Amino acid sequence: MHFSQSVAIIQSQVGTIRGVQVLYSDQVSVHFYMPQDGVRLVFDPVAQRLKVIEVYNMKLVKLRYR
Incomplete structure (x- = not known):
């Protein structure tokens, strides 16, 4: 994912995703950190492609199937 x-998906989920922090380092990576949801998205800083989806607190994650 680019x-x-x-960004567009997170913006469209305003009521569901409770808070997002963007951490940027041009040499290492770009992170979307969602502390209230227990998830971190890590992007490559040059290609701007998603590299890692990290779930660091399973108690905060709610899974839904459609």
Whole structure:
């Protein structure tokens, strides 16, 4: 997934995703950190492609199937 696609998805989920922090390092990576949801998205800083989806707190994650 491209960085801009993830921004659009996060913006469309305003009521569901409770808070997002963007951490940027041009040498290492770009992170979307969602502390209230227990998820971190890590992007490559050059290609701006999603590299890692990290779930660091399973108690905060709610899974839904459609």
